[in-house]
Amino acid sequence: MSLVTASPPLDVEAVRGDFPILAQQVNGHPLAYLDNAASSQRPLQVLEAMQNYYTHDHANVHRGVHSLSHRATDHYEAARETVRAFVNAASVREIIFTRGTTEAINLVAFSFGQRLQAGDEILITAMEHHSNIVPWQLLCERSGAVLRVAPINDAGELVLAEFMALLGPRTKLVAVTHVSNALGTVNPVKVLIAAARSRGIPVLLDGAQAIPHQAVDVRDLDCDFYAFSGHKMCGPTGIGVLYGREAMLQDLPPFQSGGDMILTVSFKGTTYNELPYRFEAGTPHIAGAIGLAAAMNYLTRLGLPSIAAWEAGLLSYATGLLLQLPGLSIVGTARDKASLVSFNIAGIHPHDLGTILDQRGVAIRAGHHCAMPVMERFGLAGTARASFAFYNTRGEIDQLLDALRLAQRMFA
Amino acid sequence: MSEPGRELTDLYRQIVLDHSRHPRHQGRPEHYNREAEGHNPLCGDKVRIYLQLQDDLLQEVAFEASGCAICRASASLMTETVRRRALLEARAAVDEFDRALSTGAGATLTGDLAALGGVSQYPSRIRCATLPWKTLLAAMDATAATVTTEQESIQR
Numbered sequence: 001m002s003l004v005t006a007s008p009p010l011d012v013e014a015v016r017g018d019f020p021i022l023a024q025q026v027n028g029h030p031l032a033y034l035d036n037a038a039s040s041q042r043p044l045q046v047l048e049a050m051q052n053y054y055t056h057d058h059a060n061v062h063r064g065v066h067s068l069s070h071r072a073t074d075h076y077e078a079a080r081e082t083v084r085a086f087v088n089a090a091s092v093r094e095i096i097f098t099r100g101t102t103e104a105i106n107l108v109a110f111s112f113g114q115r116l117q118a119g120d121e122i123l124i125t126a127m128e129h130h131s132n133i134v135p136w137q138l139l140c141e142r143s144g145a146v147l148r149v150a151p152i153n154d155a156g157e158l159v160l161a162e163f164m165a166l167l168g169p170r171t172k173l174v175a176v177t178h179v180s181n182a183l184g185t186v187n188p189v190k191v192l193i194a195a196a197r198s199r200g201i202p203v204l205l206d207g208a209q210a211i212p213h214q215a216v217d218v219r220d221l222d223c224d225f226y227a228f229s230g231h232k233m234c235g236p237t238g239i240g241v242l243y244g245r246e247a248m249l250q251d252l253p254p255f256q257s258g259g260d261m262i263l264t265v266s267f268k269g270t271t272y273n274e275l276p277y278r279f280e281a282g283t284p285h286i287a288g289a290i291g292l293a294a295a296m297n298y299l300t301r302l303g304l305p306s307i308a309a310w311e312a313g314l315l316s317y318a319t320g321l322l323l324q325l326p327g328l329s330i331v332g333t334a335r336d337k338a339s340l341v342s343f344n345i346a347g348i349h350p351h352d353l354g355t356i357l358d359q360r361g362v363a364i365r366a367g368h369h370c371a372m373p374v375m376e377r378f379g380l381a382g383t384a385r386a387s388f389a390f391y392n393t394r395g396e397i398d399q400l401l402d403a404l405r406l407a408q409r410m411f412a
Numbered sequence: 413m414s415e416p417g418r419e420l421t422d423l424y425r426q427i428v429l430d431h432s433r434h435p436r437h438q439g440r441p442e443h444y445n446r447e448a449e450g451h452n453p454l455c456g457d458k459v460r461i462y463l464q465l466q467d468d469l470l471q472e473v474a475f476e477a478s479g480c481a482i483c484r485a486s487a488s489l490m491t492e493t494v495r496r497r498a499l500l501e502a503r504a505a506v507d508e509f510d511r512a513l514s515t516g517a518g519a520t521l522t523g524d525l526a527a528l529g530g531v532s533q534y535p536s537r538i539r540c541a542t543l544p545w546k547t548l549l550a551a552m553d554a555t556a557a558t559v560t561t562e563q564e565s566i567q568r
Contacts, residue, residue: 027419028417065413142517170490187557204490221451348481349479349481350480351455351457351479351480351482351537352424352480352481352482355420355423355534355536355537356416356420356424359416359419359420365457367454367455368455368456372456375456381455381457381458381478381479382455382456388554406415406416409416409422410416410424410429411429
C-alpha cells in the first residue's frame with residue numbers, strides 16, 4: 001500500500017525510551033515482551049497524564065459545583081472527544097466509556113438483546129474470542145434466539161460464501177472480530193458490513209486486536225457498534241470504549257443503572273439521561289479515560305501508518321525465521337494478517353515452551369488464547385503465540401528464536 | 413549456542429524429560445474397574461486415570477494424558493509410586509505430593525518424585541504436576557464428575 005510505504009519510519013530506539021518497563025532484565029536476560037495481544041505496555045506520556053490528573057484535578061464528574069469537579073469533567077469530556085476523533089465517530093454522543101471490550105459487548109448483548117425473540121439469529125464467526133461468544137450464548141438462553149457460526153478455512157480465514165449464506169431473514173445482528181487474537185487474521189470487515197447492512201442487519205465489530213495496529217474509521221467501516229479496550233493500545237487497564245451509531249443507541253434501553261445515567265429519579269418513575277451518559281452508570285473511570293486519550297494522542301503522533309509498516313516488517317521477519325525451525329508449524333496463515341504468530345513445535349507442549357522462553361527473558365502467551373473453538377477447529381490443545389507491538393525489535397525476535405532452539409535441544 | 417541454565421535444568425530434570433518422552437503405564441489397561449478424568453481449564457491439559465482396585469489394593473494404575481511435559485512426567489511417575497500399593501498408602505502419597513508442591517516444599521520429595529520438586533518454584537506450573545494426582549484421588553473415591561485443577565484443594 002502506498003500509504004504505508006510513504007509513512008516516515010519509526011525511530012524505535014527513541015520510542016523504547018518512552019517505555020521504561022521494557023528496559024529490564026527478566027531471569028537474567030533482557031526482557032523481550034512479545035505478549036502484546038494479551039496486553040501492551042504503556043508509555044510515560046500515559047502514566048504522566050494520569051498522574052497529573054490525580055495530582056491536580058481529581059473530583060467527581062458531572063455533578064459538583066466546585067472548580068475541581070469542573071476540571072475533572074472537562075478532562076473527562078476532552079478524553080471523549082479525543083476518542084471520537086481517533087475513530088472518526090460523528091459525535092461524542094456515540095462514544096461510551098466501558099471497562100473494556102468485554103463490557104462493551106455485554107452492553108450490546110443486554111440492551112440491543114432485549115429486542116430479540118425466539119427464533120431470531122445472531123451470526124458470529126468460528127474465530128471469535130470468548131468475549132464475543134459467551135455474551136451471545138447467554139442472550140440466546142434468555143431470548144430463545146439462535147447463535148449461528150460462520151466457519152473458517154485451514155488458513156484461519158473466514159469462509160466468505162458460508163458467511164453470506166448464513167445471513168438470512170432471521171439474522172438480527174452480526175458480531176465479528178476485526179482481527180483474530182488467536183490467529184492474527186484480519187477479516188474483510190467492510191465486505192461483511194456492506195452485505196449485512198444491505199439486508200438491514202446491524203453489525204458489531206470486536207476491535208480489541210485491530211485498533212492498536214491500524215487506523216480505524218467507524219464511519220468509513222459503516223458499522224453500528226465498535227468495541228475496544230484501552231490496555232491493548234498502550235492505555236490503562238479497566239477502560240474501554242463502545243462506539244455506537246447514534247440512531248442505534250437512541251432506541252436502546254439502558255444497560256447498568258444508577259447514578260449519572262438518570263435525569264430524574266422518583267418512586268413514581270425515573271427518566272434517563274441523554275447519550276452517551278445513559279449508558280455510563282456510576283462514577284466512571286475518569287483517570288482511565290484520560291490515560292486512554294493520552295495513549296491515542298501518542299499513537300497518533302507516531303502515526304498509525306508508520307506503526308503498521310514497522311509491525312508488518314516484524315511479522316514477515318519473524319515468520320521467515322520461525323519457519324526455518326524444524327517441526328515448527330504456524331497456526332493462522334491468512335493473507336491479511338496482524339503482527340502475531342501462533343505456532344506449535346512438534347514434541348514440545350506450548351506451556352513448556354512458555355516456561356523455557358520466560359527463563360530466557362522472552363514473554364509469550366501459551367494456551368488457548370480465550371478462543372477454545374479456534375483450537376478445536378485446528379485440533380489443538382493450544383499454541384504458543386508471539387505478538388508484536390511497534391516498540392519490538394528484530395533483536396527481540398532473534399532472542400525468541402534462540403530460546404526456541406534451546407527448547408528444541410532440551411526436548412530432543 | 414546457549415545452555416539451559418540451572419533454573420531450567422532444575423525444572424526439567426533428566427528423569428522428568430525421560431518420563432515425558434517415555435511415559436510408564438500409559439494407555440487404557442485391559443482390566444480396570446475405576447476411572448476418572450481430570451481437566452485443567454487454564455491450559456487445556458486433560459488426564460484420564462484407570463484403576464484396577466482389588467481388596468483395597470491398587471493392582472493396576474494407568475493413565476492417558478494430553479498435556480505438557482510436567483503433566484505427563486508427573487502422571488508417569490505417579491503410576492510408578494502408587495502401583496501395587498494399598499488404598500490408604502496411595503492416599504497418603506497423594507497428600508504428601510500435593511502438600512510438597514503447593515507449599516513450595518518440593519525439596520522434601522524423595523525417590524524419583526524428587527525430580528518433580530523443582531516444579532514447586534514455578535507457581536504457574538504446579539497445577540500441571542498435581543492434575544494427575546487429583547484425578548487419581550477422584551478415581552479412588554469413585555466420584556463421577558470430572559475433576560478440575562480449579563477445585564480448592566484435594567477432597568478427602
